[in-house]
Amino acid sequence: MSKQKHEQADDDKIRIDKWLWAARFYKTRSLCKEAIDGGKIHCDGQRIKPSKEVTVGLVLTIRQNLDEKIVVVKALSDQRRGAPEAALLYEETEESKVQREKRAAERKAGLGSYIISHQRPSKKDRRHIHRFQRINLLGDEN
DSSP states (O other): OHHHHHHHHHHTOEEHHHHHHHTTSSSSHHHHHHHHHTTOEEETTEEOOTTOEEOTTOEEEEEETTEEEEEEEOOOOSSOOOHHHHGGGEEEOHHHHHHHHHHHHHHHHHTTTOOOOSSOOOHHHHHHHHHHHHHHHHOOOO
């Protein structure tokens, strides 16, 4: 019986790196640790350590690539499950959703005229590139 009590007490204490992994924010716990050490995870506006214990109601700011999410911890788990179950562990704030969608739309609008080529430049393209660089650096058209 004491063993069962001890297991329940441990369930209330989950490290932040393990919770982030279980909530599927990162693929591995080592990536979680790197993100925390790199300052990409904040708790109530403060940097944290991977050993910080998560509690229900904790507000986390999670930066992934160009997106930043503000989430509230709704449940605790140290086991990684499917995405639908992992989504039940947290809730993203409405303000965070709106800001993230706004930034995504801005990025998409900014790349509208940018052409991404999946091939190497031809010899003619390289000549144009070199001419363009020479004009901008030296102001010489020849």
